[in-house]
Amino acid sequence: xxxxxxxxxxxxxxxxxxxxxxxxxxxxxxxxxxxxxxxxxxxxxxxxxxxxxxxxxxxxxxxxxxxxxxxxxxxxxxxxxxxxxxxxxxxxxxxxxxxxxxxxxxxxxxxxxxx
Amino acid sequence: xxxxxxxxxxxxxxxxxxxxxxxxxxxxxxxxxxxxxxxxxxxxxxxxxxxxxxxxxxxxxxxxxxxxxxxxxxxxxxxxxxxxxxxxxxxxxxxxxxxxxxxxxxxxxxxxxxxxxx
Numbered sequence: 001x002x003x004x005x006x007x008x009x010x011x012x013x014x015x016x017x018x019x020x021x022x023x024x025x026x027x028x029x030x031x032x033x034x035x036x037x038x039x040x041x042x043x044x045x046x047x048x049x050x051x052x053x054x055x056x057x058x059x060x061x062x063x064x065x066x067x068x069x070x071x072x073x074x075x076x077x078x079x080x081x082x083x084x085x086x087x088x089x090x091x092x093x094x095x096x097x098x099x100x101x102x103x104x105x106x107x108x109x110x111x112x113x114x115x
Numbered sequence: 116x117x118x119x120x121x122x123x124x125x126x127x128x129x130x131x132x133x134x135x136x137x138x139x140x141x142x143x144x145x146x147x148x149x150x151x152x153x154x155x156x157x158x159x160x161x162x163x164x165x166x167x168x169x170x171x172x173x174x175x176x177x178x179x180x181x182x183x184x185x186x187x188x189x190x191x192x193x194x195x196x197x198x199x200x201x202x203x204x205x206x207x208x209x210x211x212x213x214x215x216x217x218x219x220x221x222x223x224x225x226x227x228x229x230x231x232x233x
Binding site for chain 2: 033035040041042043044045048058059088090092100101103104105106107108109111
């Protein structure tokens, strides 16, 4: 089944404790992206990757890191999480960012709470 | 920069009736695509329908149709014959294609929470 898989679904952590949210897609998509969703703000892009070893900042990149060493994986790293990073996070992928009609396929989300 | 506006934070509709969710957009680019996503209470994001800026016909996918009015810069989602399972948050999103041929990121509106009443 074609899908984007992100783990974990739920994560509670404390301020400053490094964490990684994994994301993997099995559709051979070039483009991958991370979003955070907060009430009243919709989805905001954190980082994106056009292809392997190519990553770039989205609208809200501060406090996050990503890497794209393989086409299928795009982990999100919080080196020193803070309470304002408490949010619902989505990983997404699409065939190509250059195709305007290419929809994003989303993972099931990771609900992160930082205390 | 592009912007998506969804002015209805919440909407109610009676089961089996049709409902329109509003979406207006702002961009100076000529080539763009408009998407609608559904997010049920379980949290996943489900792609519903797509409309290209040069498409002459309104997009339809089953009970979903997109009322595209280019001059007014609106791309409203119409759900016909509402079902209880349609209760969810709905997001409108846009991607533009720049003159250089690269596509910008997908920009989302703030969403509309639809509740279908039995």
